[in-house]
Amino acid sequence: MNISDNLIKIKAEIPAGVKLVAVSKTKPVEDILEAYNAGHKIFGENKAQELHAKQPQLPQDIEWHFIGHLQTNKVKFIIPFVSLIHSIDRMKLLREVNKQAEKVNRVVDCLLQFHIASEETKFGLNINEAVEILSSEEYKKMENIRICGVMGMATNTTDESVVRSEFSNLKNIKEQLKEKFFGNSDYFCEISMGMSGDYKIAIEEGSTIVRIGSAIFGAR
Ligand SMILES: *Cc1c(COP(=O)(O)O)cnc(C)c1O
Numbered sequence: 001m002n003i004s005d006n007l008i009k010i011k012a013e014i015p016a017g018v019k020l021v022a023v024s025k026t027k028p029v030e031d032i033l034e035a036y037n038a039g040h041k042i043f044g045e046n047k048a049q050e051l052h053a054k055q056p057q058l059p060q061d062i063e064w065h066f067i068g069h070l071q072t073n074k075v076k077f078i079i080p081f082v083s084l085i086h087s088i089d090r091m092k093l094l095r096e097v098n099k100q101a102e103k104v105n106r107v108v109d110c111l112l113q114f115h116i117a118s119e120e121t122k123f124g125l126n127i128n129e130a131v132e133i134l135s136s137e138e139y140k141k142m143e144n145i146r147i148c149g150v151m152g153m154a155t156n157t158t159d160e161s162v163v164r165s166e167f168s169n170l171k172n173i174k175e176q177l178k179e180k181f182f183g184n185s186d187y188f189c190e191i192s193m194g195m196s197g198d199y200k201i202a203i204e205e206g207s208t209i210v211r212i213g214s215a216i217f218g219a220r
Contacts, residue, residue, distance in 0.1 A: 002034070003031055003034045003035050003038070003216060003217060003218075004034060004035065004037070004038035006215060006216045006217075006218075007022065007035055007038050007040055007216050008038065010212060010215060010216060011040075013200070014199075014203065014210065015203065017208065018203055018207060018208055018209065018210060019042065019208065019209045019210070020040070020042060020209075020210055020212060021042050021043065021044040021065045021067070021192075021209060021210065021211045021212070022035050022040055022042065022043050022044065022212060022213070022216050022217070023043075023044040023045075023046075023067065023195075023211050023212060023213030023216075023217075024043045024044065024045060024054075024213070024217060025044070025045050025046045025047065025050065025068070025213065025220070026050075026220045027217045027220075029054055029057045029058055031217055032054070032058055032062075033058065033059075035216065035217075036058070036059060036062065041061060041062055041063055042062075042063045042065065042083075043062055043063070043064060043065070044064075044065040044066070044067040044086075044211050044213075045064065045065075045066060045067070045068070046066070046067050046068025046069075047068055048066070048070060048071070048074035048075070048077045048078050049074065049077060051064060051066065051077070051078055051082075052077040052078060055081055063083040063084075064078075064081060064082050064083055065082070065083055065084045065085075065086060065211075066078055066082050066084070066085045066086065066087065067086045067087060067151075067192075067211055068087060069087060069089070069123050070085065070087055070093060072092060072093055072096040075093070075096045075097055075100050076100045079097065079100040079101055079103075079104060079106065079108060080104050080106075082108065083109065084109045084110070084111065084148070085097060085108065085109070085110045085111070086110075086111045086113065086151040086192050086209075086211070087111070087113045087123070087151065088110045088111065088112050088113060088147070089112075089113045089123045089124050089125055090125075091132075091133050091136070091138070091139075094110070094133065094139070094142070094145060095138070095142075097110060097144075097145055098142040098143075098144045098145045099144075101144035101145060102143070102144040106144065107143070107144050107145065107146050108144065108145055108146070109145075109146050109148045109187075110145050110146065110147050110148065111147070111148060111149050111150055111151040111190060111192055112125055112130050112133075112147060112149075112150050112151070112177075113125065113150075113151045113152065114126070114127075114130070114150055114151070114152045114170055114173055115152070116152040116153070116154060116166040116167075116169055116170050116173075117152075117153055117154055117155040117156075117166060118155045118162070119155055119156065124152060124153075127173055127176065127177075130173075130177060131177075131180070134147075134177065134180075134181045135181075146187060147182075147188065148187050148188060148189065148190045149174060149188055149189055149190030149191055149192065149208070150170055150173055150174045150177070150190070150191055150192070151191075151192035151193065151209075152166070152167075152170040152192075152193050153193075153195070154166040154167060154193070154198055154201075154202075156197075160201060163198050163201050164201050164204075164205060167193050167194075167198075167201060167202050167205035167206075167207070168205050168206075170191060170193055170205075171191055171205055171206040174191050189208065190208050190209055191206055191207050191208050191209070192207070192208070192209040192210075192211060193205070193207045193209075193210070194207045194210035194211065194212075195210070195211055195212060195213070196212050196213060196214045196215035196216075199212055199215075
């Protein structure tokens with residue numbers, strides 16, 4: 001199947017309230033254009049320089065999401081146009097996003113990334129670290145970022161029950177933070193979870209944003 005067929009098939013499976021981020025990392029701009037021409041406008045990349053290089057070559061109404069580990073010295077490349085940064089995993093990064101966003105007079109939407117998988121290699125906060133950030137005076141003074149929810153990646157395993165419980169845990173974290181810090185903030189509502197191999201489970205567990213790459217664009 002080609003990119004547009006894959007996209008149409010996946011879109012038909014996703015409920016109306018769930019946003020699809022088409023993950024185009026490593027793929028050429030021609031492939032992104034094919035998906036765009038099939039009617040899709042939300043794309044995700046995981047490397048700042050790659051996104052910085054592709055963005056000017058593509059239609060300006062694309063909504064770009066940043067989904068990968070972000071080094072502080074690369075933040076400036078994406079801040080002028082990025083729609084949502086899914087991968088805030090430390091205070092230092094949030095501080096730099098706020099600083100660069102202030103320079104271009106933007107408020108940039110962000111998600112806190114949580115470590116929910118059993119693998120050691122995946123980045124992310126635990127609940128205590130998130131509470132520490134959100135309780136700090138420094139965070140409360142940041143005017144150029146807005147935290148809209150949480151993101152996480154499940155363990156790469158065929159054991160569905162493991163994946164399901166990790167997603168359920170992420171939803172639980174989101175609800176705890178909502179109650180403690182965002183009670184009156186309707187914008188704190190997003191749960192970014194689910195990739196090509198596990199998005200159906202993620203949606204059953206309450207995902208509001210799925211990030212799907214290889215099932216749309218083919219293997220990398
Ligand atoms: C690559 C990537 C995806 C998409 O993975 P697929 O398995 O190709 O769907 C989703 N989220 C993140 C953070 C990624 O790096």
